[in-house]
Amino acid sequence: MKKIEHILFVVNPIAGDNDKTELIHLVEKSLEERKIKLTIYKTTGVNDQEQIQQKVKENDFDCIFVAGGDGTIKIVAEGVLNEDVPLALFPSGSANGFALNFDIPETPQEQLEVALNGKVEHIDVLKINDHISLHLADFGVNADLIKNYDKSQLRGKMGYLMQSIPTLMKSEHPYTFKIVSEETSKTVEASVLSIANCQKYGTGACINPQGKTNDGQFEIIAFKNLNLIEIIKTFTDQIDLNPDFAEVLSVKSAEVFCEHAVSFQIDGEYLGKLKNVKVKLLNQAIPLMVPTFYSS
Ligand SMILES: Nc1ncnc2c1ncn2[C@@H]1O[C@H](COP(=O)(O)OP(=O)(O)OP(=O)(O)O)[C@@H](O)[C@H]1O
Numbered sequence: 001m002k003k004i005e006h007i008l009f010v011v012n013p014i015a016g017d018n019d020k021t022e023l024i025h026l027v028e029k030s031l032e033e034r035k036i037k038l039t040i041y042k043t044t045g046v047n048d049q050e051q052i053q054q055k056v057k058e059n060d061f062d063c064i065f066v067a068g069g070d071g072t073i074k075i076v077a078e079g080v081l082n083e084d085v086p087l088a089l090f091p092s093g094s095a096n097g098f099a100l101n102f103d104i105p106e107t108p109q110e111q112l113e114v115a116l117n118g119k120v121e122h123i124d125v126l127k128i129n130d131h132i133s134l135h136l137a138d139f140g141v142n143a144d145l146i147k148n149y150d151k152s153q154l155r156g157k158m159g160y161l162m163q164s165i166p167t168l169m170k171s172e173h174p175y176t177f178k179i180v181s182e183e184t185s186k187t188v189e190a191s192v193l194s195i196a197n198c199q200k201y202g203t204g205a206c207i208n209p210q211g212k213t214n215d216g217q218f219e220i221i222a223f224k225n226l227n228l229i230e231i232i233k234t235f236t237d238q239i240d241l242n243p244d245f246a247e248v249l250s251v252k253s254a255e256v257f258c259e260h261a262v263s264f265q266i267d268g269e270y271l272g273k274l275k276n277v278k279v280k281l282l283n284q285a286i287p288l289m290v291p292t293f294y295s296s
Pocket residue numbers: 012013014015016017043044045046068069070071072073092093094095096155156268
């Protein structure tokens with residue numbers, strides 16, 4: 001990586017409902033000591049992607065620091081997809097599932113060390129219909145949960161937990177999906193059909209143990225039932241998913257058709273009920289700062 005001279009720091013002030021003043025001071029002080037120029041952009045929730053794109057076009061940033069949750073990372077990544085500027089993560093949202101996949105450390109000091117002295121990993125990105133997915137998309141019960149979470153007042157993990165039982169009671173799973181790809185064409189019944197670029201959800205559940213974020217492939221995983229024991233196992237260091245619980249397909253592109261419209265979410269954003277999605281992989285499209293010990 002070339003010498004760092006100018007950094008853009010995108011901060012979502014409301015993400016995770018936590019105060020980011022200390023983090024901003026830490027970054028300001030450290031960069032000043034290193035004589036690195038810093039531009040801070042605080043998101044407003046309106047036209048953030050366009051504003052960030054504009055700043056990136058007008059400046060020659062060497063890295064973009066992002067403080068927020070998965071939603072903020074996505075806004076930034078989508079906006080600078082073709083710019084080849086590495087992103088560095090300061091996870092501070094209520095959902096930080098994407099960062100969890102790259103061993104990003106917990107403290108802001110350590111995160112800053114990765115941002116400045118880590119290594120660059122180029123990661124795959126999925127294009128699903130007209131959207132970008134960095135992390136995990138799915139049809140079914142989890143998308144229903146995200147819809148219900150969005151409508152509720154309670155944020156964070158507790159908000160998800162509170163919605164889980166009512167969601168399970170109301171969802172009409174399992175659903176029937178037809179998956180068509182270069183590699184295969186098959187019909188599956190599933191409660192959740194995941195389209196996975198990464199391994200882990202923000203809860204830490206590893207639903208795609210085979211997933212590598214730079215191998216030019218992604219996984220489609222049909223969770224045939226919501227077996228509690230198997231779900232608990234996804235929180236442990238399991239090697240593989242039980243085939244009676246989940247069927248995994250590794251593909252390079254795919255189209256998914258649903259018998260009836262089913263709830264769908266991408267990276268935590270609910271997109272409504274859909275009958276069909278087309279998925280294309282953009283190989284190693286995003287440069288990301290990761291710890292030097294990280295191995296994909
Ligand atoms: N200043 C702001 N005021 C209100 N909304 C904002 C602001 N800045 C960004 N946003 C919105 O925050 C969302 C992204 O939040 P992000 O996912 O990063 O954090 P989060 O705490 O995990 O969020 P959530 O609890 O909704 O999952 C986007 O929808 C974005 O438009």
